[in-house]
Amino acid sequence: xxxxxxxxxxxxxxxxxxxxxxxxxxxxxxxxxxxxxxxxxxxxxxxxxxxxxxxxxxxxxxxxxxxxxxxxxxxxxxxxxxxxxxxxxxxxxxxxxxxxxxxxxxxxxxxxxxxxxxxxxxxxxxxxxxxxxxxxxxxxxxxxxxxxxxxxxxxxxxxxxxxxxxxxxxxxxxx
Numbered sequence: 001x002x003x004x005x006x007x008x009x010x011x012x013x014x015x016x017x018x019x020x021x022x023x024x025x026x027x028x029x030x031x032x033x034x035x036x037x038x039x040x041x042x043x044x045x046x047x048x049x050x051x052x053x054x055x056x057x058x059x060x061x062x063x064x065x066x067x068x069x070x071x072x073x074x075x076x077x078x079x080x081x082x083x084x085x086x087x088x089x090x091x092x093x094x095x096x097x098x099x100x101x102x103x104x105x106x107x108x109x110x111x112x113x114x115x116x117x118x119x120x121x122x123x124x125x126x127x128x129x130x131x132x133x134x135x136x137x138x139x140x141x142x143x144x145x146x147x148x149x150x151x152x153x154x155x156x157x158x159x160x161x162x163x164x165x166x167x168x169x170x171x172x173x174x175x
Contacts, residue, residue, distance in 0.1 A: 004029050011037065014134055016141035019044060021134050027127030033057075034127040036134070040065060040118045045111035045168040048080035052160030055125045056102040058110065060094050063118025067094045069101070069108040080109050080165050107164060133159050 004025060011022040020039035025031040040063070048068075058067065068091040072083035084090050093113075094100070102108045112118045124130035133155065140151045147169075156163055 014138045016138050023131060023134075026131050031127050033123045033125040034130050036122045036124075036130070037061070038120050038122050040110070040112045040120065041169075042112050042115050042117065043168070043170045045166075046109055047167040048075075048083075048107050048109040048164040049156070050105055050107050050162045050164070051102075052162075053104050053126070054102075054129060054160070055104060056100075056108070057123040058100045058102075059121040060096055060098045061119040061121055062096060063112065063116055064093055064095050064114050065098075065110045065118050065120065066091050066113055067098070067100045067108075067110050068092070069106055071107055075107070075164055077165060080107075081111075109165070111168075129159060133161075 011024045014021045022037040025035040070085040
């Protein structure tokens with residue numbers, strides 16, 4: 001079996017009104033994990049959530065994202081930006097070279113609170129779960145002017161994702 005080389009800007013792209021995802025290495029390539037490059041537009045907030053079985057790794061390539069990966073003292077349904085862990089961990093502003101690892105069951109989120117797009121490398125294990133998830137969510141985002149939150153929730157239920165705070169896409173909040 002040969003290896004795989006993907007040049008910059010290459011790979012299968014999925015574009016939604018919320019994100020651009022480029023598949024780099026997938027289960028079809030024999031990868032143990034799925035590897036994506038994700039363009040995160042200003043104002044996008046994936047919302048705090050957990051995965052039953054997935055392990056995830058995020059690496060900031062360009063721009064800044066707010067990140068967290070811990071069980072907070074108190075979960076709130078509207079937002080995660082002020083959460084704190086029992087050990088005093090808080091949400092961080094992550095720049096180029098920052099990374100985040102998320103084990104199964106760990107609450108986590110990312111948002112782009114800036115006015116510029118950010119890019120990250122995202123890996124998910126096992127393949128191809130997130131590949132299939134991204135393909136399906138593209139269809140939901142493309143279905144109309146507004147996102148069908150019920151369809152997103154049904155999709156997340158099928159993939160073992162528990163949403164804690166809402167997914168949001170819009171201009172960043174003024175600081």
